[in-house]
Amino acid sequence: MAVVVKKLVNILPNDAAITVELEFDTLLLCTYKIQVREKNSNQVIFSKSGDNSNDEEDKYVIGIAKKSDGKTVWIFFTVIDQTGEGGKYEVRALFKQNGKLIDDGILSSGIRSIAPGENLQSGALVAILKTI
Amino acid sequence: MKLVKNTKALLCLLFFATWVNLFPQVNPVDFLKKAKADYAVPDAPAFKILQTDPSTVLRPTSSREVAVTVANLFKGGKIPDNYALEISPGLLLANSLDNYKKNPLCYRARISFATKTMENSAKHIGLGVRLTLYDDTDLRLNTNYEEKLIKIGKTSDDLNSSCADELADKIADDNFSILLDECMEAKKDYISKKINALRDSVKEKNWNAPIVEMGFATSALSGDSLAKSLSVNSYQFWFSAALPLGKEGQIIAGLNGGVSKNDKDELKKSEGSLGVRGYYGTNNQKLFLEADIKVASEMFPSYSLNIGYEYNVTNGVWADISLGLIKKDGSKFVSSSSLNFRFATPE
Numbered sequence: 001m002a003v004v005v006k007k008l009v010n011i012l013p014n015d016a017a018i019t020v021e022l023e024f025d026t027l028l029l030c031t032y033k034i035q036v037r038e039k040n041s042n043q044v045i046f047s048k049s050g051d052n053s054n055d056e057e058d059k060y061v062i063g064i065a066k067k068s069d070g071k072t073v074w075i076f077f078t079v080i081d082q083t084g085e086g087g088k089y090e091v092r093a094l095f096k097q098n099g100k101l102i103d104d105g106i107l108s109s110g111i112r113s114i115a116p117g118e119n120l121q122s123g124a125l126v127a128i129l130k131t132i
Numbered sequence: 133m134k135l136v137k138n139t140k141a142l143l144c145l146l147f148f149a150t151w152v153n154l155f156p157q158v159n160p161v162d163f164l165k166k167a168k169a170d171y172a173v174p175d176a177p178a179f180k181i182l183q184t185d186p187s188t189v190l191r192p193t194s195s196r197e198v199a200v201t202v203a204n205l206f207k208g209g210k211i212p213d214n215y216a217l218e219i220s221p222g223l224l225l226a227n228s229l230d231n232y233k234k235n236p237l238c239y240r241a242r243i244s245f246a247t248k249t250m251e252n253s254a255k256h257i258g259l260g261v262r263l264t265l266y267d268d269t270d271l272r273l274n275t276n277y278e279e280k281l282i283k284i285g286k287t288s289d290d291l292n293s294s295c296a297d298e299l300a301d302k303i304a305d306d307n308f309s310i311l312l313d314e315c316m317e318a319k320k321d322y323i324s325k326k327i328n329a330l331r332d333s334v335k336e337k338n339w340n341a342p343i344v345e346m347g348f349a350t351s352a353l354s355g356d357s358l359a360k361s362l363s364v365n366s367y368q369f370w371f372s373a374a375l376p377l378g379k380e381g382q383i384i385a386g387l388n389g390g391v392s393k394n395d396k397d398e399l400k401k402s403e404g405s406l407g408v409r410g411y412y413g414t415n416n417q418k419l420f421l422e423a424d425i426k427v428a429s430e431m432f433p434s435y436s437l438n439i440g441y442e443y444n445v446t447n448g449v450w451a452d453i454s455l456g457l458i459k460k461d462g463s464k465f466v467s468s469s470s471l472n473f474r475f476a477t478p479e
Contacts, residue, residue, distance in 0.1 A: 001317065002292075002312070002313045002316040002317050002320070004309040004312045006303070006308060006309060024229070026227060026229065027227065027229055027272065028229070029229065029278065029281055029282070030285070031282055031285030031286050031289055033289035033292075035293060035296065037300060040301075042297055042300045049286055049289065051286075052228070052229050052230070053229060053230070053278055053282060054230060055230045072303060074293065076293050076296075076316075077289065078285040078288040078292070078323070080281050080327060082271045082277070082278070083271045084331055088193070118324075119323075119324040119327045120285075120288070120320065120323055120324055122288060122292055122316045122319075122320060122323075123316075124295075124296075124312055124316065126303070126312075128303065
């Protein structure tokens with residue numbers, strides 16, 4: 001079963017940048033694709049891919065707060081069991097405005113396990129940005 | 133067809149075993165036990181030194197659990213009854229793949245602790261460390277394999293993001309999560325097969341990659357349940373190294389030794405062994421040649437030389453046949469032979 005987490009993230013309508021930081025708590029290999037889509041549309045206005053194989057920060061500026069109302073942020077991730085022995089993982093997306101964590105701005109897969117032989121698990125963290 | 137092939141192989145093995153039985157023999161069980169014990173570093177040296185096989189082993193999975201477990205261990209200065217614990221020091225570091233790559237020794241290390249209550253209520257405790265000093269079979273450190281897995285992962289993410297194209301207009305619906313889950317799950321099987329095939333090929337290629345491991349353990353005895361009465365009564369170490377011998381061969385060396393208390397309560401009773409084994413063949417069948425020497429205080433050294441053949445009869449069933457020479461207790465070399473079947477988890 002895939003991991004699906006959907007959440008409304010409330011932002012203040014100002015000129016501050018909205019950033020998303022991804023964190024991976026695991027020894028398993030994770031890849032991801034982050035997309036920002038326009039309000040009520042399929043149009044992708046931002047797209048990046050990455051993985052947890054190095055110590056580079058997985059941090060992205062996805063837009064200006066006051067222009068982000070209704071936009072959706074989709075983070076698709078794939079957790080791969082390299083060894084075949086299984087393992088635990090947690091993927092988190094932290095939404096920040098002007099460098100500060102937004103209240104309720106954390107989307108987490110929760111601590112999950114891949115069983116030996118399962119090979120992979122996929123998931124999506126979906127945030128709907130809403131100005132307040 | 134496979135059955136006929138396997139039956140032929142079994143008949144050959146039985147014939148071989150019958151033939152070698154024409155020669156003077158030693159107990160093959162003792163012989164093999166001795167010959168094979170020298171190659172492996174035990175998973176938990178503390179359990180090995182106490183010669184205990186605990187049914188329940190505590191394995192804390194977070195740094196907090198480690199702290200709580202260790203804090204409770206000797207509460208009130210008392211030794212717990214029949215206790216078994218195994219800790220990875222890597223848990224004290226952040227749980228990240230990048231950290232693992234920087235400190236593989238720490239993540240792969242295992243600290244084991246065990247207690248055993250004797251019949252006379254005395255307490256026996258063991259403390260051990262197991263280290264994998266070098267491991268080219270470690271798939272987490274194989275950068276080429278990792279790059280290929282990342283490509284597969286990105287394919288998976290691309291396929292899953294196509295679900296967003298299909299479902300973006302349904303994001304406010306109550307059943308959105310179910311629809312997205314179904315869409316992504318439909319693509320999982322294809323990716324899973326790719327991962328399986330890649331991992332199997334890397335494992336096949338790396339079966340004889342270099343690996344060096346060692347272990348150390350000490351045991352102590354206490355006449356009562358108090359930790360302050362403990363007195364060390366043995367030390368033991370294990371060392372094992374495996375190197376490739378071309379593409380289809382491997383050479384493995386094992387060294388172990390120890391010192392324990394003698395009848396006079398002195399730490400002077402020592403023993404050690406060294407074994408070298410060479411393999412040549414494929415995953416399904418291998419020839420092996422091994423030599424082994426064992427020394428112990430107040431005993432004649434024993435030597436053995438053994439040649440054999442290992443065959444994968446069918447998935448999960450292995451047969452091995454061996455011929456050897458052994459010399460012990462100061463006597464002359466005598467021959468030995470054995471035919472064994474081993475059962476492993478089918479792949």
